Amino acid sequence: MDVYEAVTSRRAVRGFTDRPVPRETLERVLSAAAWAPSGSNLQPWHAYVLTGEPLADLKKRAGERLAAGDPWDEREYEMYPPELKTPYRERRSAFGQERYSALGVAREDWEARQRAAAENWQCFGAPAALFCYIDRYMGLPQWADVGMYLQSVMLLLRAEGLHSCPQMAWSVYRRTVAEVLSPPDGLVLFCGMSIGFEDVTVDYIRTGRAPLDETVTFVEGQPAGEAS
Ligand SMILES: Cc1cc2nc3c(=O)[nH]c(=O)nc-3n(C[C@H](O)[C@H](O)[C@H](O)COP(=O)(O)O)c2cc1C
Numbered sequence: 602m603d604v605y606e607a608v609t610s611r612r613a614v615r616g617f618t619d620r621p622v623p624r625e626t627l628e629r630v631l632s633a634a635a636w637a638p639s640g641s642n643l644q645p646w647h648a649y650v651l652t653g654e655p656l657a658d659l660k661k662r663a664g665e666r667l668a669a670g671d672p673w674d675e676r677e678y679e680m681y682p683p684e685l686k687t688p689y690r691e692r693r694s695a696f697g698q699e700r701y702s703a704l705g706v707a708r709e710d711w712e713a714r715q716r717a718a719a720e721n722w723q724c725f726g727a728p729a730a731l732f733c734y735i736d737r738y739m740g741l742p743q744w745a746d747v748g749m750y751l752q753s754v755m756l757l758l759r760a761e762g763l764h765s766c767p768q769m770a771w772s773v774y775r776r777t778v779a780e781v782l783s784p785p786d787g788l789v790l791f792c793g794m795s796i797g798f799e800d801v802t803v804d805y806i807r808t809g810r811a812p813l814d815e816t817v818t819f820v821e822g823q824p825a826g827e828a829s
Contacts, residue, residue: 607759614764614795615720616803617727622652622796626761627729634753639746646750647734649782656730659781663722663774673773677737677789680769688815696808703806721770727795732771732778734788747791758796768793 602610627650639645651659685693698708706713724730731754735747755765771778771793778790 602760604756607756611755611759611765612805612807613766614799615725615766615805616800617725617764617795617797618800619726619728620798622729622763622798624652626763627652627796630754630757630761630763633757634750637746637750637753639749640742643743643746644750645735645739645743646747647736647784647788648750648754649732649734649784650729651732651781652729655781656724656728659730659778660723662777662780666774666777667719667722674776677772677775678791680772688811692811699806699808703804718770721768722774724768724793724795725766726800727766727797729796731794731796732782733791733794734784735791737787737789744791751792751794754794762798763796764799766795768795 631648631650635644637644681693701708701714701717704713704717706717720726733747733751735744751767755767758765769792772790775790778793784790
């Protein structure tokens with residue numbers, strides 16, 4: 602699979618089969634992803650990979666919390682600015698429409714939307730999950746480094762025939778994740794990531810993207826030395 606195909610075939614998959622993901626595959630992917638760039642090569646990511654019993658335990662604990670109506674853990678970072686302006690507000694609402702119409706859920710059907718969102722905490726059925734932490738004192742550039750690392754992981758998973766879904770949703774159950782992982786003090790959970798083989802029977806609508814000229818500006822000129 603070439604890089605273009607890996608990039609364009611990656612999408613947030615929200616339905617996985619229970620086919621296990623071999624440990625060797627995950628090691629291969631994570632060893633290669635470690636080559637992601639980072640400012641001054643800090644490599645500020647801390648990844649935990651869960652499969653089998655520990656993942657089942659986490660899903661059970663999260664399910665129990667949800668069933669008990671437990672409030673979410675207090676935020677360690679804001680997922681989005683409190684008020685999104687144009688064009689982000691429209692993009693977010695277009696995403697919501699795509700997501701829920703694929704599920705056949707009406708916009709105003711709050712309960713059905715909640716049920717769909719709850720699948721996050723079952724990792725959409727995935728048999729493997731990655732949880733990515735960053736040291737609390739790191740700054741914006743290091744958070745960007747972590748993003749590059751996670752995208753590398755997701756692209757390499759594609760090369761292995763696997764799919765993924767990055768999930769900030771886990772950050773609101775970060776205490777439950779910590780009960781299972783016991784991460785050292787001083788780390789912030791950025792996100793989880795479901796990993797597995799796609800369940801092709803689950804309907805989805807491919808998310809769109811803004812046209813190139815909305816997000817990219819070319820500032821062109823003659824090659825240096827050729828200007829008249
Ligand atoms: C950092 C990050 C966090 C995300 N968190 C969630 C999440 O909690 N649950 C979910 O279903 N999708 C989540 N997504 C997936 C996005 O909704 C998805 O990437 C976006 O809508 C674009 O669609 P695509 O990835 O299928 O191309 C997240 C994506 C990123 C990059």
